Amino acid sequence: MTETVPRPTLEAVAARAGVSRATVSRVVNGSDGVREPLAERVRQAVDELGYVPNQAARSLVTKRHDAVAVIVAEPETRVFADPFFARQLRGISKELTAHDNQLVLLLTEDRDDHVRVGRYLAGGHVDGALVFSLHIDDPLPELIQRAGLPTVFGGRPDFNGGRGGVSYVDSDNRGGARDAVRHLLGLGRRRVAHITGALDQTSAVDRHDGYRDVMADADPRLVARGDFTPASGERAMRELLGRHPGLDAVFAANDLMAAGALRVLREHGRRVPEDVAVVGFDDMLPIAEQTEPPLTTVRQDIEEMGRLMARLLLRDLDHTGTPEETSGARPDGLILPTTLIRRSSA
Amino acid sequence: MTETVPRPTLEAVAARAGVSRATVSRVVNGSDGVREPLAERVRQAVDELGYVPNQAARSLVTKRHDAVAVIVAEPETRVFADPFFARQLRGISKELTAHDNQLVLLLTEDRDDHVRVGRYLAGGHVDGALVFSLHIDDPLPELIQRAGLPTVFGGRPDFNGGRGGVSYVDSDNRGGARDAVRHLLGLGRRRVAHITGALDQTSAVDRHDGYRDVMADADPRLVARGDFTPASGERAMRELLGRHPGLDAVFAANDLMAAGALRVLREHGRRVPEDVAVVGFDDMLPIAEQTEPPLTTVRQDIEEMGRLMARLLLRDLDHTGTPEETSGARPDGLILPTTLIRRSSA
Missing domain, CATH: 1.10.260.40 (lambda repressor-like DNA-binding domains)
Known part of the structure; x- marks a missing residue:
């Protein structure tokens, strides 16, 4: 106007x-x-x-704006391309709306923009911040800390935040990965490959660690790096087939990469699960049900993670300054369990 | 933290x-x-x-926050489900980032939340607002006006904003729809059906008007209502086949609904384009290329619309108070042309 x-x-x-x-x-x-x-x-x-x-x-x-900033430490294009973020935002949005708080999503093009985000956060426009998809060495946490804002992270950050600790909500990534690999071994598979997520993120590191917990003696050439995108799943699967044609199972660190791996296996005439069994991570619907064959995967409740992040933050905001809260008496990290969901791929 | x-x-x-x-x-x-x-x-x-x-x-x-609010007048779930919004946000994000302005996306669960959005806008947190996907009778424009914020709309609003007029960016929806229907007539089709978008939005009304400009004498039962979602396209196509089994062409008001219509036509054994020719609207990639058969459609440059919205607003912010701007000397609406893209479906 x-x-x-x-x-x-x-x-x-x-x-x-x-x-x-x-x-x-x-x-x-x-x-x-x-x-x-x-x-x-x-x-x-x-x-x-x-x-x-x-x-x-x-x-x-x-001293309250009744508004909470949400920052996804990814370029705006990925935020909209990966359904993981939409699902986490849904949980956050429901919880904030129920408490009449405005969800303020701060979008960025790349990491350079995080300085501008820090400026907005320091500007007195929001009461707190919810941050997810952090990468190692991201300047965001320090910028948020300088802004003096209560913050809850989605996914365990790779720093401990000093005396006060860091509030975060995460899934049991390592335990879930162990379950996936044990399931494959239980099917009689022995050459279980792993497609990792972006290894500058703790979720990918933890899932990789879970794989190694069970496959400690495995050939390191059974591990190929991905970055959570479908294209990287395809690329990693090609790499693995080239290096290790005898592999009989694959654990991919998320469903989008597992779907990419399934496409490449089909292309190479490998039957799933007869020749190669495949397990993903997330239970991202409808994708996990619509792959050919439907995907066996490790379910994490992404929407619930978002809801809990918002709930923790709102509780922090309501209790700012009370001694129990600032002395670190409550647990810093809230870890949600995962569940193996069996479909046809393994 | x-x-x-x-x-x-x-x-x-x-x-x-x-x-x-x-x-x-x-x-x-x-x-x-x-x-x-x-x-x-x-x-x-x-x-x-x-x-x-x-x-x-x-x-x-x-008097500047270097931040611009973006409000999509849809529930958060639709914002992430319909690629149209991601594309428009991409254009907005690129333009705002280039001018070091923070994109502040205000998400909502439903229309009731618009009052809270109005409160945030009135709170002095942003310099202006970009609003898209308005529905008739939405309270948002009035709330924004009360907040006293410069605003640019995506899509022509259904009110004129009084003396000062309303700034908006839109596509030539009516002209594009005429092109689509004329193309179908040019192929020799005579019983051209139309699946409308949500008729409480001007984009859907304008495309329907364009259809009627060309098909003034058509049987009104050739028109079925949709709401821009794929499910509504399927529903409308079933309705049309039931009412008018002899139809030989369909113009759907967006590609998502056209894709739904193609699925239903296939289900009913109708060959496309031999039995029924289909034209969509948007040229939403990759969807429009991946339908079976690939979709003939009316292209609008959605990302460019977003970019122009941001540019118009930033220009407004730089010129606030100069007489040329407030006297309504510049055009209120910026209408972008559309192009018919021929693939295999018509």
């Missing part, structure tokens, strides 16, 4: 209600000490004029 | 540089009037201490 109706002012409300500016301010900011008939008159004037309190001024009093 | 390093204060910077608070404030806020060697000393102290200016205070001076 190039032209806008002038906003009704505090003064206009005061005049309409026949009270002082200070009285209007007190009522609008929800402080006590204004007698009821007077307070009611102010509220009526607010309604009649459609007065919207200046939140910047209001939040100087309440 | 439950614990954070205390933020360096303005006072600390002043002490380090050996100047007054007022001098630091002037330098940080980019105002003139501080001699160079002094200003340089302040900048050095800012760097050394890692001082982040309090943007809330700073923006009281500069």
